[in-house]
Amino acid sequence: MEWQTKIQTLYKKILLSLSQCDLCGNNLYNDDLLSRSPPSQTLICSSCFTDIPLFNQKIIQGDLLNWPAINKALPKIYFDHLFCLSPYLAPFTQWLPQFKYQGRFELASVFANLLAQQWQNSVLKSSSADLVLSVPLHISKWQIRGYNQAHLIAKPIAKxxxxxxxxxxxIRTKKNKSQVGQTGSQRRDNLAKAFMLAKKLPCNTKHIILIDDVLTTGSTASEISKLLKQAGVAKITVLTVCLTLPKS
Ligand SMILES: [Zn+2]
Known part of the structure; x- marks a missing residue:
C-alpha cells in the first residue's frame, strides 16, 4: 500500500539521520541493516569498532594481574582478579568523561555489552561469581551528579x-577530596574506613564482582575488597571499563 511505503521511507530517513557513527560520523545503517543492530555497535561503525584498543585477554588469561607491569604497579591490593576492557586511550578518553560528566547514559550499555562479551569469551567458567556490586559514591557527590556511573554500568552487566x-x-561514609594527582599511599590514607556494609551479604557469597568505570591506583577497589573479605568473601574480581596504564 502506498501509505505504508511512505511511512517506511520516512522511517528510514529518520533512522539514517539519527545513526551516524559516534567516532567517524559515517552512517551506521544501510538498507539491509535496518533490522539489525548489535548492541555494542549501535553507536559506532564496524571499522571504528575494530579499532577499539581492547586488552588481549588471551595473553593475560583474562586477568590483568598476570601482567607483571600491572601487578608491580598495584602493590598491597586486596582483590584477586582484575578484568578491564581497555587501557584508558581513545575512544574511552572521549567517552568516559562524556558518560561521567555530561550525562551520555547510552554509553553505559555499550560498556556493559563489551565487558560482558569479553568476560564470557575469556574468563573460565570456574570464575563464576555469586554477586555483583558497584563502587558507591558518597551521598553528597551523588546528589550533585544525580547518578553513580559505576551503578549505571553494573546494572546491565549483572543482567x-x-x-x-x-x-x-x-555505602561510602567518608567524603573524599578529589583523588586526581594523589599518590597511591595518599589515596590509601584518604580511603581508610571510607566504606561500610549497609546490610549483611547474602549467605554463601564467596565470589563478588566489583564494578567501577576506571581503575587507576586500585586503592578504592582495594579498600572495598578489604571490607568484603573481612565480611567473609573469599574472592573479589574487579571489573572496570578502563585501566590507566602505569607509567613505565
Ligand atoms: Zn566509525
Missing part, C-alpha cells in the same frame, strides 16, 4: 551475566 546485583549493600 547480561545473569547474576544478582545489589546497589544498597555498599
Amino acid at each position: 547480561l551475566l545473569q547474576l544478582p546485583y545489589d546497589e544498597s549493600i555498599l
Whole structure:
C-alpha cells in the first residue's frame, strides 16, 4: 500500500539521520541493516569498532594481574582478579568523561555489552561469581551528579551475566577530596574506613564482582575488597571499563 511505503521511507530517513557513527560520523545503517543492530555497535561503525584498543585477554588469561607491569604497579591490593576492557586511550578518553560528566547514559550499555562479551569469551567458567556490586559514591557527590556511573554500568552487566546485583549493600561514609594527582599511599590514607556494609551479604557469597568505570591506583577497589573479605568473601574480581596504564 502506498501509505505504508511512505511511512517506511520516512522511517528510514529518520533512522539514517539519527545513526551516524559516534567516532567517524559515517552512517551506521544501510538498507539491509535496518533490522539489525548489535548492541555494542549501535553507536559506532564496524571499522571504528575494530579499532577499539581492547586488552588481549588471551595473553593475560583474562586477568590483568598476570601482567607483571600491572601487578608491580598495584602493590598491597586486596582483590584477586582484575578484568578491564581497555587501557584508558581513545575512544574511552572521549567517552568516559562524556558518560561521567555530561550525562551520555547510552554509553553505559555499550560498556556493559563489551565487558560482558569479553568476560564470557575469556574468563573460565570456574570464575563464576555469586554477586555483583558497584563502587558507591558518597551521598553528597551523588546528589550533585544525580547518578553513580559505576551503578549505571553494573546494572546491565549483572543482567547480561545473569547474576544478582545489589546497589544498597555498599555505602561510602567518608567524603573524599578529589583523588586526581594523589599518590597511591595518599589515596590509601584518604580511603581508610571510607566504606561500610549497609546490610549483611547474602549467605554463601564467596565470589563478588566489583564494578567501577576506571581503575587507576586500585586503592578504592582495594579498600572495598578489604571490607568484603573481612565480611567473609573469599574472592573479589574487579571489573572496570578502563585501566590507566602505569607509567613505565
Ligand atoms: Zn566509525
